[in-house]
């Protein structure tokens with residue numbers, strides 16, 4: 232602006248002195264003013280554009296589901312996005328993440344690209360990865376600071392473990408009985424005495440059945456997994472509970488375990504495949520009985536729950552007083568073949584697929600299954616399914 | 629929390645320099661507070677880690693925990709040193725004085741809690757290979773959770789200057805004490821059923837005691853926080869009564885220490 236004013240002043244002075252060429256000069260001055268104004272206008276527009284640009288960048292950083300922190304050349308934090316707020320001025324486990332962040336900012340300023348993995352015991356237990364990236368060209372002393380990215384890699388780590396264990400487990404699960412079959416058959420070849428061959432043959436049958444059961448379970452699981460759309464008909468929750476309880480009672484009685492079905496909300500109904508639902512509840516009951524001691528009680532309970540978003544759910548719970556599940560295994564018991572205590576589970580003849588089946592039935596019905604447990608006091612498994620609407624209920628028998 | 633952090637950096641100045649002195653008093657007090665929060669974080673993370681080490685028979689984790697305690701000791705010494713420097717150089721009054729005294733006491737409570745976690749790890753190492761029944765595992769899990777929770781609440785009270793929170797700690801600690809009683813009972817019963825060797829039983833009983841004492845340290849921290857916020861004197865039964873008595877006594881000048 233000042234430039235413009237001065238320019239105009241000079242031009243005016245010249246105009247006063249050169250009265251004779253006044254007209255031409257005046258026209259020139261006006262032109263020059265106009266030029267300056269367009270230039271100013273252009274600059275203003277550019278400034279506005281770059282401000283908009285900065286806002287957009289900032290909004291993008293704010294929206295990223297990773298913790299993002301930027302430190303300047305002196306290590307002072309000049310920006311952090313909302314996801315990173317947790318780790319600055321933090322306490323408890325997060326305070327240790329803060330320590331790592333500040334140290335890594337230091338590294339980044341030195342031009343080093345480092346990363347560190349932090350295992351927090353929480354609760355919740357999780358693994359965080361903190362990465363440092365130098366900004367600007369630190370090598371030539373032109374570094375402008377450091378960028379820190381904090382990522383929660385717990386899920387990724389968990390998936391890696393699942394994949395790793397699955398292959399190991401399935402091989403083991405099939406190898407053991409097949410190996411036994413081989414040995415038994417070999418022994419059988421060298422024997423003619425029926426006193427010996429008969430029990431050998433009996434054990435072969437048992438082992439063969441075991442392989443068969445594992446394969447059956449795997450097939451059932453893959454059928455359910457394939458998302459074969461389940462039959463959708465109204466199913467009374469109480470009937471599912473009674474059906475599953477009737478199926479488990481013989482085994483429960485054998486172990487002196489009482490199975491109690493509590494009366495739930497009258498007429499509570501879900502849409503789905505009754506056979507699959509009973510099989511899911513049976514698997515939960517089977518575990519409850521298997522992992523309890525004689526004289527314990529297993530309770531089946533149903534309730535209607537209203538979620539925060541107003542949707543209605545039916546909750547089917549199996550409560551036992553058994554050995555419970557260690558905290559570190561809680562997240563993993565729903566995986567195929569996962570067992571807390573392999574030795575014991577094998578003794579009880581399971582294949583480790585029960586809960587995987589339950590989880591897939593839940594998924595197929597747009598519901599979920601969860602567990603709460605305290606070692607030595609018992610476990611509660613909850614199957615949550617969307618409750619059927621009133622008009623659907625009317626069709627239920 | 630498993631990370632190798634070196635003692636350098638992070639507001640840990642080894643000695644006072646001119647700039648430190650020029651740093652405002654409150655800035656320095658803030659730094660001390662930060663370090664206390666960091667030390668406490670090491671403990672609140674170490675407690676569940678110790679529990680996992682014990683329940684999973686994780687020898688490697690045990691070693692890690694034992695070594696991590698060195699960092700806590702270094703931090704404690706350094707923070708303590710800076711508290712004394714502040715006391716000596718700034719001669720703070722009233723609430724500032726209380727803050728520093730509180731910090732000093734907290735450092736030692738936190739450091740001793742860290743030692744207790746180390747004891748848990750060492751105990752876990754001694755009984756390596758022992759399997760204990762589910763109920764006992766459940767009680768260990770709960771004791772671990774409760775003691776870490778007490779510690780977290782104590783630190784929340786400290787950071788938030790919340791004497792109400794601090795005052796709730798003794799009641800919460802009763803839960804831990806009750807768990808501890810059940811746990812000791814369970815050790816006897818398990819031993820009675822011949823499911824636990826006497827040697828392991830003794831170690832486990834000691835370990836239970838360590839958890840209980842971590843809870844006690846959290847309660848002590850709570851008392852320090854109340855003192856910091858309100859000037860309320862700790863050990864309300866004995867010490868407060870004694871203090872009250874002293875206040876009503878004819879005044880006599882005590883030498884400052």
Ligand SMILES: Nc1ncnc2c1ncn2[C@@H]1O[C@H](COP(=O)(O)OP(=O)(O)OP(=O)(O)O)[C@@H](O)[C@H]1O
Nearest residue numbers: 518519522555564570571576581582583584585586
């Ligand atoms: N109610 C329960 N109480 C204690 N542990 C349980 C309970 N339910 C499941 N578990 C644990 O979870 C593991 C996985 O359960 P899942 O039902 O998938 O397999 P399984 O019972 O071993 O074999 P399967 O059900 O195929 O016969 C079990 O081996 C057991 O360790």
Ligand SMILES: [Mg+2]
Nearest residue numbers: 518581585586
């Ligand atoms: Mg099962």
